[in-house]
Amino acid sequence: xxxxxFQKVWDRHVLSVTNEATLxxxxxxxxxxxxxxxxxxxxxxxxxxVRRPDLTFATIDHNVPTEDQLNIRDPLSKRQVETLRANCAxxxxxFYDIKSGRQGIVHVIGPEMGITLPGTTIVCGDxxxxxxxxxxxxxxxxxxxxxxxxxxxxxxxxxxxxxxxGVEVTGTLGPGLEPKDIILAVIRAIGxxxxxxxxxxxxxxxxxxxxxxxxxxxxxxxxxxxxRAGLIAPDDVTFxxxxxxxxxxxxxxxxxxxxxxxxxxxxxxxxxxxxxHITIDASKLVPQVTWGTNPAMTIDADGHIPTxxxxxxxxxxxxxxxxxxxxxTPGTPLDQIPVDVVFIGSCTNGRIEDLRAxxxxxxxxxxxxGVRALVVPGSEQVRSQAHAEGLDRVFEEAGAEWxxxxxxxxxxxxxxxxxxxxxxxSTSNRNFEGRQGPGGRTHLVSPSMAAAAAVTGRFTDVxxxxxx
Amino acid sequence: MKPFIVHRGKVAVLDWTDVNTDLIIxxxxxxxxxxxxxxxxxxxxxxxxxxxxxxxDEPEKHGPLDPAFPLxxxxxxxxxxxxxxxxxxCGSSREHxxxxxxxxxxxxxxxxxxxxxxxxxxEGNALNNGxxxxxxxxxxxxxxxxxxxxGGAEAVIDLVKQVITVxxxxxxxxxxxxxxxxxxxRLLKGLDAISETLLLESDIDRYEQAAPAWIKPxxx
Ligand code: SF4
Numbered sequence: 001x002x003x004x005x006f007q008k009v010w011d012r013h014v015l016s017v018t019n020e021a022t023l024x025x026x027x028x029x030x031x032x033x034x035x036x037x038x039x040x041x042x043x044x045x046x047x048x049x050v051r052r053p054d055l056t057f058a059t060i061d062h063n064v065p066t067e068d069q070l071n072i073r074d075p076l077s078k079r080q081v082e083t084l085r086a087n088c089a090x091x092x093x094x095f096y097d098i099k100s101g102r103q104g105i106v107h108v109i110g111p112e113m114g115i116t117l118p119g120t121t122i123v124c125g126d127x128x129x130x131x132x133x134x135x136x137x138x139x140x141x142x143x144x145x146x147x148x149x150x151x152x153x154x155x156x157x158x159x160x161x162x163x164x165x166g167v168e169v170t171g172t173l174g175p176g177l178e179p180k181d182i183i184l185a186v187i188r189a190i191g192x193x194x195x196x197x198x199x200x201x202x203x204x205x206x207x208x209x210x211x212x213x214x215x216x217x218x219x220x221x222x223x224x225x226x227x228r229a230g231l232i233a234p235d236d237v238t239f240x241x242x243x244x245x246x247x248x249x250x251x252x253x254x255x256x257x258x259x260x261x262x263x264x265x266x267x268x269x270x271x272x273x274x275x276x277h278i279t280i281d282a283s284k285l286v287p288q289v290t291w292g293t294n295p296a297m298t299i300d301a302d303g304h305i306p307t308x309x310x311x312x313x314x315x316x317x318x319x320x321x322x323x324x325x326x327x328x329t330p331g332t333p334l335d336q337i338p339v340d341v342v343f344i345g346s347c348t349n350g351r352i353e354d355l356r357a358x359x360x361x362x363x364x365x366x367x368x369x370g371v372r373a374l375v376v377p378g379s380e381q382v383r384s385q386a387h388a389e390g391l392d393r394v395f396e397e398a399g400a401e402w403x404x405x406x407x408x409x410x411x412x413x414x415x416x417x418x419x420x421x422x423x424x425x426s427t428s429n430r431n432f433e434g435r436q437g438p439g440g441r442t443h444l445v446s447p448s449m450a451a452a453a454a455v456t457g458r459f460t461d462v463x464x465x466x467x468x
Numbered sequence: 469m470k471p472f473i474v475h476r477g478k479v480a481v482l483d484w485t486d487v488n489t490d491l492i493i494x495x496x497x498x499x500x501x502x503x504x505x506x507x508x509x510x511x512x513x514x515x516x517x518x519x520x521x522x523x524x525d526e527p528e529k530h531g532p533l534d535p536a537f538p539l540x541x542x543x544x545x546x547x548x549x550x551x552x553x554x555x556x557x558c559g560s561s562r563e564h565x566x567x568x569x570x571x572x573x574x575x576x577x578x579x580x581x582x583x584x585x586x587x588x589x590x591e592g593n594a595l596n597n598g599x600x601x602x603x604x605x606x607x608x609x610x611x612x613x614x615x616x617x618x619g620g621a622e623a624v625i626d627l628v629k630q631v632i633t634v635x636x637x638x639x640x641x642x643x644x645x646x647x648x649x650x651x652x653x654r655l656l657k658g659l660d661a662i663s664e665t666l667l668l669e670s671d672i673d674r675y676e677q678a679a680p681a682w683i684k685p686x687x688x
Contacts, residue, residue, distance in 0.1 A: 015671050015672060015675055016668055016671055018650050019649050019650060020648035020650050020651070021650040021651075023665065023668065025675050025676075027683060034498045034499075034562075035498075035561070035562065035563070037501035038501070038563075041503065046662070048662070054684075054685060055685065062498070063499070074499075076500070076524050076525060077499060079499075079501060080499055080501055083501050114685075114686070115685065117682075117683070120683065125561060125563075126561055127559070127560045127561040127589060129561075141560075141561035141589055142561060142589070142592075143561055143562070143563035143589060143592060143593035144562075144564075144593075145563060145593065145596035145597065145661070146592065146593075146596065148662065149661055149662050149665065152662045152665075152666070153662060153665045153666060153669075154672060154676075155665055155668075155672060157661060157665070159648060159651075160648075162588075192555065192558060193554065193555040193587075196555065196583055196584060196587065196588060197588060226558065226587065226588075228588050228589075248686065249685040249686050250686060251681075251682035251686060255681055255682040258680065258681070258682055259680075259682035259683075262680065262682075294486055294488075317485060318485065318486065411495045412494070412496055413495050413498060413499065430490070430559065432488050432490040432491065432559060433490065433491065434490060434491075434494055434495075435490050435495070438494070438513060
């Protein structure tokens with residue numbers, strides 16, 4: 001029987017099946033400080049251990065102050081960080097502390113350290129675990145009770161196998177466009193609940209043409225389309241990620257050869273059927289910008305804030321509340337809307353290629369008067385790579401703040417926050433009310449679009465700055 | 469976990485779609501390391517008059533309720549059955565959202581549309597906390613919302629028979645629902661998933677022994 005990539009990875013991990021539930025083996029468990037304390041407490045209460053500390057990897061990301069990582073002033077953040085530190089010591093887990101050289105956003109360090117491998121199952125108490133699907137891993141977010149369950153058993157109960165949603169991306173991305181524009185366009189097409197109950201597989205020439213980093217950006221936002229996970233079949237680009245750079249936890253030598261031979265079989269067979277399917281033509285895309293308070297409320301960068309009639313019916317009910325919260329008048333051309341803050345970073349767009357794309361736009365330009373621009377590497381390793389390439393100087397010369405690694409302004413849990421009413425161009429993944437700070441207004445964009453907003457002080461189609 | 473068999477309680481309707489986890493409990497409260505105290509944090513940025521949301525470490529210290537928020541209406545006080553719009557609990561995986569709903573006094577949440585009512589992770593988290601998340605067909609949901617909307621309705625949710633009965637004065641609606649057997653079983657017995665899984669420990673051992681060598685992390 002021809003099978004989809006998702007079926008293959010799922011089937012490999014099935015331990016036990018009852019009528020509606022399936023017990024899956026979990027190959028990698030990533031842990032951060034926010035969703036784990038109550039799980040460790042549960043283990044302690046029941047006198048349980050972590051079954052496979054060698055498959056469990058922890059770091060600190062959400063609470064880290066990116067101006068000076070070591071100076072956690074908020075006592076509650078500090079308590080949460082110290083709790084993880086103590087728990088990792090007590091249970092004997094791999095732990096990447098601040099200034100270890102390997103700390104970073106959990107979804108950035110997983111791939112770069114070779115923890116993330118094709119064909120594996122990966123979970124984390126964090127919905128953006130879908131990121132790791134870029135390698136052809138089945139990776140998804142879980143709740144705290146499940147974190148405890150995985151720690152105790154290295155397995156996870158799932159309902160019936162989710163449906164497979166095929167998202168085919170044809171054509172070629174034009175100049176000034178980025179993987180972020182593809183995924184924003186996908187969510188715009190399917191809606192925030194379009195993927196509920198499914199796992200997405202992204203495929204087609206425009207996906208094949210992407211680097212691993214671009215693929216990570218795409219899979220990262222699968223959850224914003226409601227999907228459980230997103231997957232991309234591994235190929236030579238994936239294998240080179242392991243053969244060209246030494247990744248500490250990845251297989252080496254003969255093990256790596258055996259692994260690659262196996263990974264080559266991880267693709268959707270000819271004749272296998274997706275339960276649902278959509279096609280997007282990358283050649284027709286223009287840069288995308290969200291205007292509202294959910295990630296499907298998206299427009300083209302050369303467009304205007306939609307009027308009620310222009311909206312798809314699924315968005316109309318929420319539109320008035322969104323216009324009001326965002327302080328926007330329908331019909332306003334996007335390029336007349338000024339921004340207060342620009343945030344470049346997060347597990348969506350905090351990797352080296354994202355910083356390069358932003359730097360390319362900022363180079364030789366200045367951040368506009370009155371705009372605050374933050375550039376936050378996704379990990380300590382991304383930060384050192386950016387230093388090696390001189391990107392930090394580009395940002396600083398332009399007048400942007402160059403920060404240390406962490407989640408930063410992606411969510412309002414550390415000192416990097418929007419003030420009420422402030423408008424941000426942000427490369428993160430969520431534009432919900434209050435996500436970046438109570439009353440803050442978030443517009444999701446690609447790194448180069450964010451950089452364009454920083455240097456012009458308003459939303460600007462980056463293709464104009466790149467003279468394309 | 470307490471077994472869930474039959475629940476009887478007052479119904480409140482929050483007729484909003486796509487209610488995300490940031491709305492259910494704003495991210496700043498995720499700084500808590502406790503498992504309790506989440507009740508007053510439910511809808512913290514909507515429920516209190518501006519500036520009245522409780523401090524992170526003192527959930528009980530909140531400002532006055534905002535009368536404009538639907539769940540604050542007098543007829544909704546003391547409700548334990550929450551009727552919500554499509555795609556409830558979308559967004560993050562934070563289980564805090566379920567803790568807030570459950571500790572906020574709700575035992576049952578009812579949403580419209582099969583596989584569309586709740587975000588996947590929220591539904592899983594609800595199960596693990598004994599919160600019954602029920603999806604009913606849109607037409608049935610409309611009937612429930614119609615009689616419960618004005619407030620004052622009472623509901624009986626029978627997990628054995630899988631029937632919801634909502635009554636408001638002379639009006640009554642009866643709606644069947646379905647929860648997959650294994651989930652239902654766990655809720656009915658109030659079982660802890662970990663001890664159940666550990667019965668399969670020898671299968672887990674066998675799986676690990678059969679795994680290919682490359683899958684084990686190289687020593688870093
Ligand atoms: S960067 Fe944002 S989305 Fe990613 S893990 Fe951190 S808080 Fe979550």
